[in-house]
Amino acid sequence: MSTTARFALLPRDGLFCKDGRGWYTSDVGRSHSHPWPPPSTIRGALRAAWGQSLMARSSRTLSPAQWERETQDVALGPVLALLRPLGEDFAPEHRMWPVPADALAVDGRLQRLLPRRPTRGVATLGTEDDAALEALWRPVLPPGKPRSLQPFWTEDALSGWLRGETPKSRGQSGPPFRVDVRVTLNIDTQTAEPGMLYQTPILEMLCREPLGTGAREWALGLECTLPADAPDFPGGPLGLGGKRRLTLAERVTPALFAAPRGLPERSPGLRLILATPAQFQRGWLPDGLERAEYQGDPAWVGTLPGVEGQVVLRAALVNRPLELSTWDMVQRRARATRRLVPAGSVYFFERVDGRPFTALSTLWLAPWGNGREEGLGRVLPGHWNPEEMNT
Amino acid sequence: MSMEIRPYLLHALSPLHAGTGQSVGIIDLPIARLRATNIPFVPGSSLKGVLREARRSLPPAEWEALFGPLREVSGAAGDEAREGDHAGALVVGDARLVALPVRSFLGTFAWVSSPLLLELARRDLAGLDGLPGRMKRLPATGARVGAGSITVSPKQRRLLLEDLDLDAQVEPAVDAWARFLSRTWPEEEEGLRERFAVVDDETMSFLLETATQVETRVRIDPDTGTVVQGALWQEESLPAETLLVGVLAAGRSLRRGTELSATEVLERALKGTALLQLGGKATVGRGRCRLAAWPGVSREARP
Secondary structure, three states, X not given: OOEEEEEEEEEOOOEOOEOOOOOOOOOOXXXXXXXXXXXXXXXXXXXXXXXXXXXXXXXXXXXXXXXXXXXXXXXXXXXXXXXXXXXXXXXXXXXXXXXXXXXXXXXXXXEEOOEEOOOOOOOOOOOOOOHHHHOOOEEOOOOOOEEOOOOEEEHHHHHHHHXXXXXXXXXXXXXXXXXXXXXXXXXXXXXXXXXXXXEEEEEOOEEEOHHHOOEEEEEEEEEXXXXXXXXXXXXXXXXXXXXXXXXXXXXXXXXXXXXXXXXXXEEOEEEEEXXXXXXXXXXXXXXXXXXXXXXXXXXXXXXXXXXXXOEEEEEEXXXXXXXXXXXXXXXXXXXXXXXXXXXXXXEEEEEOOOOOEEOHHHHOOEEOOEOOOEOOOEXXXXXXXXXXXXX | OOOEEEEEEEEEOOOXXXXXXXXXXXXXXXXXXXXXXXXXXXXXXXXXXXXXXXXXXXXXXXXXXXXXXXXOOOOHHHHOOOOXXXXXXXXXXXXXXXXXEEEEOOOOEEEEEOHHHHHXXXXXXXXXXXXXXXXXXXXOOOEEEOOOOOOEOOXXXXXXXXXXXXXXXXXXXXXXXXXXXXXXXXXXXXXXXXXXXXXXXXXXXXXXXXXXXXXXXXXXXXXXXXXXXXXXXXXXXEOOOOEEEEEXXXXXXXXXXXXXXXXXXXXXXXXXXXXXXXXXOHHHOOOEEEEEEOOOOOOOOOO
């Protein structure tokens, strides 16, 4: 019997999510952190907490192999970034989303990047040896120098974007980093041990409100499946990220994960934005699509989970890959590094039969690709009109 | 239950310099602060190192179960996995400021806190008996004090902090907070109660910058009796009497052959911690602190 738990994680002392670069790869004693914790880190923390609770209940010590076996059914569902004024209960308006890759800021205002059919003689998307890749639609960039966008969008901004509206704000900066310097002291000399002075970037989750009026805090909202009924889980703090920094848990309601009102019921094309990083078998190319011919051109055609009928991939706006390195606690060594499609990447689809997509809200935070138990590949469905730039 | 948790009060008995090891400002050796809010804190890693040394008297196996095995080799070679490696059962959180002693025209000094600092402390203390309710934010610049405060002028009801002149109102919650904090420190209850004050968050932000202790130090050349070239520096400390709140958490021992429950881990970690030497500059008297957990029933799980 399994059970579903929903809670928000509030890192008390900030977060340190070390990426794959070791302490000794570049500057000695300097580590590097992910700007936002990958879902795999969160699942690791949940598994550790579940293992600890099993040990506490049974008064036995699990071996690493037992730990691996007895916690593998702890699965992570959707993971949300949350930002709320201190003291308020979590609500959907506190959700923060990764900035979509089809947004561009030029001349101080946001614009939607609209893919359109390729014309002959334009620059290629790759090495020009992949006809299906070359046949993908691509957006026309407006004149002017694009400015970097803030990494997060508010709930309002994203809801409007999914409907095809453009928000006024360029977004919200993420939580800031501070640098903690640490040292190991030699107890005989009370001086620093050679080679043991090191620094860690810490993601701070508490921010001051503008104008100094109170504070706001970042948090991680998550839904997880546990292998047994455990209504009080986690029932205490968790250690999250590097150095097992204490993280408090707070119960949240299912409404926090529900689709926003106002999602369009029908759309001629479908735009899927990744809310969390995704793992596909063939890199950036979503699973379930195969090379075929569509309307006389090479294309990727196939099916998508939760979508009726066959679809054709029209465009893909994909950010740089997220290199994810994780640690195997049983083997006590690093697992092979995975390359994930980062959150915020956007895919555009049409239906092969030419009919519109319906019931977009059923795709809200649906899983896509591999690593579903790790919370990877959750999507946000948006409206797209393929003819908007092609008429 | 994943981990058992026990909050503690850290009381600076002498100025406390928990530094950052780096500076970009005019103070050469600033104290550690949260970057986004500027709240001073003592890193948990600092406290864990001190506890590790303070508890050397434990049997070696228990000591290692609590704090984790020490690296045998410094540098990259020490990262290699070893047989029997395990994490320590004790997790030490950062200690965060809850009240700062600030010079007061009346009563010598006041222990000054703010609704934000108290709200953060409330989370750490949640589940403890008698925890006061949420302190509402002050709508404007001002202060709240307990009945019988010796830091306000009886007639004008004003709190005079350094060069700040604040209207003060009597608020029972301030009294409740002072009594609650002093449960770790019963002999000083009256002193804390009559000096405890809560100011608005904006005023507290100002005090976080201006009410710390900054000292200029020099090194003298013994031959000339003058300052050594370049040996003049400023260092910042949290003043004596500063109060911070932190959290210790523990799970079961993960060391093979050493069975300790989370409660036993916490009891061993906290035993004999009445006086600790924390932070830097110990040879010039910095960092003498008192660490005490709240007595009575400790929380077993968060609501």
